[in-house]
Amino acid sequence: MMTDRALPPSAKTAPVLQVRDLVTEFTTDEGRLRAVDGVSFDLHAGQTLAVVGESGSGKSVTSLSVMGLLPARIGRVAGGSIKLDGKDLVGISERRMQRVRGNDIGMIFQEPMTSLTPVYTVGDQIAEAILTHRDISRRAARARAVELLEQVGIPEPKLRARAYPHQLSGGMRQRVMIAIALACDPRVLIADEPTTGLDVTIQAQILELLRRLQAETGMAILFITHDLGVVAEIADRVLVMYAGQMVEEAPVEALFAQPRMPYTIGLLGSTPRPGASALAAGAAPRLRAIPGNIPSPRALPQGCRFHPRCTHMREGLCTTAAPPLDSAAPGHQVRCARWRDVATQEART
Amino acid sequence: MVFFVLRRMLGMIPILFLITIGVFLVMQVLPGDPARMILGQEATPEALAAVRERLGLNQPLHMQYLSWLGNVMTGDLGRSMVDNSPVSRAILNALPVTLQITALALLVGLVIGVPAGVIAATSPGRLGDGVATFIGLTCISLPGFWVAVLLLYVFSLWLGWLPSSGFVRFSVDPWQSFLHSIMPAIALGLRPAGIFMRLVRSSMIEVMKSDYVRTARAKGLTARAVILRHGLRTSLIPLVTILSVEFAALLGNVVVIDTIFGLPGFGRLIFNSVLRLDLTMMQSLVLIFAVAVIVINLVTDILYFILDPRIKER
Ligand SMILES: Nc1ncnc2c1ncn2[C@@H]1O[C@H](COP(=O)(O)OP(=O)(O)O)[C@@H](O)[C@H]1O
Numbered sequence: 001m002m003t004d005r006a007l008p009p010s011a012k013t014a015p016v017l018q019v020r021d022l023v024t025e026f027t028t029d030e031g032r033l034r035a036v037d038g039v040s041f042d043l044h045a046g047q048t049l050a051v052v053g054e055s056g057s058g059k060s061v062t063s064l065s066v067m068g069l070l071p072a073r074i075g076r077v078a079g080g081s082i083k084l085d086g087k088d089l090v091g092i093s094e095r096r097m098q099r100v101r102g103n104d105i106g107m108i109f110q111e112p113m114t115s116l117t118p119v120y121t122v123g124d125q126i127a128e129a130i131l132t133h134r135d136i137s138r139r140a141a142r143a144r145a146v147e148l149l150e151q152v153g154i155p156e157p158k159l160r161a162r163a164y165p166h167q168l169s170g171g172m173r174q175r176v177m178i179a180i181a182l183a184c185d186p187r188v189l190i191a192d193e194p195t196t197g198l199d200v201t202i203q204a205q206i207l208e209l210l211r212r213l214q215a216e217t218g219m220a221i222l223f224i225t226h227d228l229g230v231v232a233e234i235a236d237r238v239l240v241m242y243a244g245q246m247v248e249e250a251p252v253e254a255l256f257a258q259p260r261m262p263y264t265i266g267l268l269g270s271t272p273r274p275g276a277s278a279l280a281a282g283a284a285p286r287l288r289a290i291p292g293n294i295p296s297p298r299a300l301p302q303g304c305r306f307h308p309r310c311t312h313m314r315e316g317l318c319t320t321a322a323p324p325l326d327s328a329a330p331g332h333q334v335r336c337a338r339w340r341d342v343a344t345q346e347a348r349t
Numbered sequence: 350m351v352f353f354v355l356r357r358m359l360g361m362i363p364i365l366f367l368i369t370i371g372v373f374l375v376m377q378v379l380p381g382d383p384a385r386m387i388l389g390q391e392a393t394p395e396a397l398a399a400v401r402e403r404l405g406l407n408q409p410l411h412m413q414y415l416s417w418l419g420n421v422m423t424g425d426l427g428r429s430m431v432d433n434s435p436v437s438r439a440i441l442n443a444l445p446v447t448l449q450i451t452a453l454a455l456l457v458g459l460v461i462g463v464p465a466g467v468i469a470a471t472s473p474g475r476l477g478d479g480v481a482t483f484i485g486l487t488c489i490s491l492p493g494f495w496v497a498v499l500l501l502y503v504f505s506l507w508l509g510w511l512p513s514s515g516f517v518r519f520s521v522d523p524w525q526s527f528l529h530s531i532m533p534a535i536a537l538g539l540r541p542a543g544i545f546m547r548l549v550r551s552s553m554i555e556v557m558k559s560d561y562v563r564t565a566r567a568k569g570l571t572a573r574a575v576i577l578r579h580g581l582r583t584s585l586i587p588l589v590t591i592l593s594v595e596f597a598a599l600l601g602n603v604v605v606i607d608t609i610f611g612l613p614g615f616g617r618l619i620f621n622s623v624l625r626l627d628l629t630m631m632q633s634l635v636l637i638f639a640v641a642v643i644v645i646n647l648v649t650d651i652l653y654f655i656l657d658p659r660i661k662e663r
């Protein structure tokens with residue numbers, strides 16, 4: 001099973017979502033800042049791409065760019081393309097974007113406790129999503145809402161449809177959020193840290209639910225998280241972000257077995273062991289704190305953005321030229337000028 | 350729902366009781382001898398004693414209170430000290446006038462204040478916000494009597510569109526009644542309009558940043574649906590609180606408005622009773638106002654209950 005999912009997506013099928021060189025900027029009091037700088041990825045049907053990185057690395061801004069939900073007048077996509085089934089979403093009208101949101105792309109968020117409107121029943125909030133995109137009766141939408149509640153594993157869905165958000169637990173609310181996101185059978189689900197803040201058993205249940213729904217519907221999932229244990233659970237491919245840039249992208253097994261970028265190695269907190277991955281050993285890799293802080297987009301270091309925190313940093317090389325993305329293996333990209341040296345060094349220790 | 354209302358009403362009883370005691374005691378402490386007030390300075394001691402006997406003023410205080418309370422409960426508020434007419438009748442005559450004017454004033458406040466607040470909140474820092482905020486601030490700072498005089502000058506004296514003075518009861522001629530109410534309602538309602546506008550603006554700016562508004566947008570709702578169904582709906586909850594406070598404030602402002610527009614409402618009763626030192630009337634008016642404020646609070650609670658499902662848990 002695991003190896004099946006970890007296979008690189010077939011090159012023949014076109015990706016549902018294709019992001020190329022995405023640049024997202026914010027206009028702030030202190031001028032313009034680039035929160036996302038040149039992110040590219042392909043998302044295929046039935047596959048899950050995990051986006052990982054420390055807080056502030058630009059994961060949420062990437063997902064909001066795809067949804068067209070950047071804060072009005074402050075944030076904007078300044079470059080690149082976001083293609084859904086080959087059609088670019090960048091620069092289309094708000095009206096056309098509204099038809100994409102909730103219909104082609106569903107989204108769930110980190111805070112299930114506050115993400116539902118407190119004054120409407122959850123059934124009505126699901127039905128609203130359906131009525132927005134489908135030409136069906138209110139009755140039919142309500143009935144469909146109950147079905148969806150059942151589908152996301154809520155017991156007594158008929159009764160729960162009439163409950164208000166505050167009457168449900170955090171885990172239940174996240175299930176309702178999933179029901180809303182899936183109400184119109186979107187081909188892409190964006191999940192921005194959907195399990196952060198839930199306790200571990202609930203977290204596992206939500207992941208299991210997402211896996212099941214993906215198997216049932218064949219939707220593609222863009223899964224944002226900073227928990228590498230979660231990545232191991234759910235992802236087919238992983239994209240590592242640092243200070244607005246993608247610094248490594250690889251199939252999940254390759255990333256855990258042979259992380260190339262010193263930042264990823266630091267996150268994994270273990271030296272790479274070729275062959276036997278931490279995954280296979282069953283030990284959930286934990287995110288290890290790397291000394292130092294992620295730089296603000298306002299004050300990016302010269303050269304490689306990670307060099308001030310990097311144990312492999314070489315003066316003169318890493319401090320001057322920004323390294324390009326390099327291919328370490330087929331389907332495995334890394335942004336590090338010294339990844340070959342790092343690989344041999346790490347292998348020796 | 351019924352249970353909730355009943356519980357709140359039961360909770361009101363002790364408060365009402367305390368208010369009657371308060372009102373009664375205040376009137377006792379006020380200087381002046383009611384008997385002498387009724388009969389005038391030249392009254393003979395015998396006549397004074399007779400009146401005191403009739404009014405029960407010789408009884409101990411608690412007996413006086415109980416008999417007064419008994420009368421009040423049966424709707425008998427006593428007789429005016431000035432012309433001996435029943436106070437209840439005067440109040441019943443003035444009540445519909447004041448209710449009509451204040452209800453219309455609140456409506457003016459809501460009709461101007463809520464949309465202005467929404468416009469301001471959905472375009473923070475831009476032209477719409479600037480204009481709406483300016484109008485809101487103007488509404489709050491203009492004194493009611495000044496607006497009243499200005500309206501009178503423009504619409505009655507100059508354009509001649511609206512009657513300048515007096516009142517026609519709704520039961521007699523609804524249209525004329527409405528025409529007579531417009532200017533008083535606007536003069537009273539501008540201040541609440543400004544206050545509602547500022548409240549809706551600030552609470553809605555917060556709500557528009559909330560996670561659930563983000564969810565609503567992620568569903569693909571139109572901007573209009575997001576603002577009205579998810580933004581405004583929850584912003585109305587704090588509005589309910591201020592609504593009751595403003596209604597109480599309106600009741601206080603009717604004196605000026607009734608006087609300027611010659612309305613036979615509570616304002617006139619207050620004015621006349623103070624002028625003539627009609628203690629019974631004053632006592633009854635204070636009581637009515639206190640009861641009105643309590644009833645408004647009950648209505649507020651019920652509105653909360655309807656608007657915010659989270660309250661049902663408590
Ligand atoms: N509304 C905003 N205004 C200005 N800057 C923002 C805004 N939202 C995000 N940013 C910037 O974008 C960067 C990335 O943020 P984000 O994508 O939320 O990180 P994360 O990876 O934790 O999800 C942050 O460093 C922040 O400075």
Ligand SMILES: [Mg+2]
Nearest residue numbers: 059060061192
């Ligand atoms: Mg985030």
